[in-house]
Amino acid sequence: MTPADTTRRSSPPAAVVEAGDPALVVRGLRKSFSGRTVLDHLDLHLASGEFLALLGANGCGKSTALRCIVGLETPDAGTVTVHGHRLGAARGTEPAHLRRQTAMVFQQVHLVRRRSALDNVCAGALGRLPLRRSLAPILFPRALRQEAMACLERVGMADRAAEPAGRLSGGQQQRVAIARALCQRAKIILADEPVSALDPAAAEQVIGLLAGLAHERGLAVAAVLHQPQLALRHADRVVGLLHGRAVLDAAAATLTATDFEALYAPDHRPAEQEPR
Ligand SMILES: Nc1ncnc2c1ncn2[C@@H]1O[C@H](COP(=O)(O)OP(=O)(O)OP(=O)(O)O)[C@@H](O)[C@H]1O
Numbered sequence: 001m002t003p004a005d006t007t008r009r010s011s012p013p014a015a016v017v018e019a020g021d022p023a024l025v026v027r028g029l030r031k032s033f034s035g036r037t038v039l040d041h042l043d044l045h046l047a048s049g050e051f052l053a054l055l056g057a058n059g060c061g062k063s064t065a066l067r068c069i070v071g072l073e074t075p076d077a078g079t080v081t082v083h084g085h086r087l088g089a090a091r092g093t094e095p096a097h098l099r100r101q102t103a104m105v106f107q108q109v110h111l112v113r114r115r116s117a118l119d120n121v122c123a124g125a126l127g128r129l130p131l132r133r134s135l136a137p138i139l140f141p142r143a144l145r146q147e148a149m150a151c152l153e154r155v156g157m158a159d160r161a162a163e164p165a166g167r168l169s170g171g172q173q174q175r176v177a178i179a180r181a182l183c184q185r186a187k188i189i190l191a192d193e194p195v196s197a198l199d200p201a202a203a204e205q206v207i208g209l210l211a212g213l214a215h216e217r218g219l220a221v222a223a224v225l226h227q228p229q230l231a232l233r234h235a236d237r238v239v240g241l242l243h244g245r246a247v248l249d250a251a252a253a254t255l256t257a258t259d260f261e262a263l264y265a266p267d268h269r270p271a272e273q274e275p276r
Pocket residue numbers: 033034038056057058059060061062063064065
């Protein structure tokens with residue numbers, strides 16, 4: 001099967017179409033590092049209520065795509081539109097409430113290990129707290145603590161709220177990181193390999209949780225995965241990247257494991273390029 005054979009442009013699920021404007025639209029995203037093309041006119045869209053799995057071989061540009069979308073990298077070209085608002089290429093210029101609409105969850109959870117799970121979740125709201133309130137956890141308002149506890153409840157971690165994050169298992173820490181994204185009140189969650197360090201049961205739980213947040217809360221959720229079977233079980237739609245381009249974009253229900261072979265075929269792995 002050639003990469004072209006894997007290309008399927010299908011409509012998103014009916015519920016997604018009814019949700020109206022996509023939460024996130026990426027058009028023509030390009031990014032090079034030292035003259036080496038990593039993203040090559042990448043197009044991507046994500047609707048509210050949709051759980052999208054982003055797959056592809058090591059080095060095909062998945063993380064770079066998410067990092068460009070949230071502004072951790074500056075794309076060379078292309079546009080990112082969040083809920084109808086086009087974000088600037090030089091990020092940080094858009095209103096803070098727009099920036100907060102998108103939260104990123106990483107494989108490395110970036111929790112403060114010695115602080116409680118609850119404090120870590122409260123930290124998701126720092127961007128909307130007055131500065132003096134955000135300086136010390138003891139100043140977190142009561143209402144915020146209640147909201148953070150509700151977020152922990154949603155991810156099944158309320159009973160560990162007082163536990164230092166560093167004492168939790170990898171899967172539990174990942175769930176706390178997702179609760180922190182909820183406390184940010186993000187409408188879009190982008191998860192970069194959220195389960196790569198987890199055992200199969202914990203991975204299933206975390207991916208099921210992300211899918212649930214999309215389907216039950218109407219969040220737009222995209223996760224980079226290295227497990228096609230997880231994607232097939234939980235995702236509404238799968239996008240496959242090859243050399244920084246989306247070569248597969250199809251409803252998960254229409255795919256089988258063989259549809260992913262071209263993404264991982266050795267001769268299709270990113271080659272060392274001559275700088276352009
Ligand atoms: N800041 C950077 N500077 C230079 N090169 C980078 C930088 N970030 C990423 N790259 C390169 O861009 C390419 C794509 O990296 P990226 O992390 O996006 O791939 P990926 O698809 O997420 O891979 P993996 O599945 O291994 O995490 C790689 O060759 C990587 O070395």
